[in-house]
Amino acid sequence: MRNSLQAIALGSGIVLKSKLRTKRGRAKLNELPLSPVLSQQRAGWVEMIEEVEKRIALVEEELEKTAVEDERVRLLRTHPGVGLLTGLALVHTLSPVSRFANSRKVTAYVGLEPRESSSGERKRMGRISKAGSRVLRFLLVEAGIKATREDAELKKLYYRVMHRREQARAKVAVARHLLVHAFIMLRDEIDYAEFKVRGAEMRSAARTVHRLNMPDHLIERPASA
Secondary structure, three states: OHHHHHHHHHHOOOOOHHHHHOHHHHHHHHOOOOOHHHHHHHHHHHHHHHHHHHHHHHHHHHHHHHHHOOHHHHHHOOOOOOOHHHHHHHHHHHOOHHHOOOHHHHHHHHOOOEEEEEEOOEEEEEEEOOOOOHHHHHHHHHHHHHHOOOOHHHHHHHHHHHHHOOHHHHHHHHHHHHHHHHHHHHHHOOOHHHHHHHHHHHHHHHHHHHHHOOOHHHHHOOOOO
């Protein structure tokens, strides 16, 4: 319906895009001088959109009540990018998370695990399997893009993959990592703040172990100028 209104606006030489979702954008749309036929179409599409938005608001209100009563959803929503729908979808798709032995099992279950295509001694990771919930994959991709605005590690991952490959693969890579984050948070019953603390502690421990395993003459050698 919005696409149809965008087409009407473009026909009059105006680009609205996301502005069409705002009252100001719709007011601008309604001010366009159109033929009687296009005016009728415009009024019909706007009326239908407003009706659908009312129904969406009612559904979201009911879902919000469900989410507030679920501690698992509350914990997930502390993660940047994870909102009402993504939190509910994660909980109701993955629970009980105890059935997954590790994060790789989870990504495979949701269909975000890359397929391996091998020929001889060469191993190559292909496209994701798309074996699981299509809805959850869509929500994770959308949530992942929002998460990169606040999560430094996901942002770094996004630009690294996009630089090496393409934007679509970068979005999938972020969605997969966001899924792993959610799995760990659900499994350990922790919020995002605790998840970040544990991650920092694990990285610090890993660096310490690596340093202790190095020969003494390398540890004590001064850095070169």
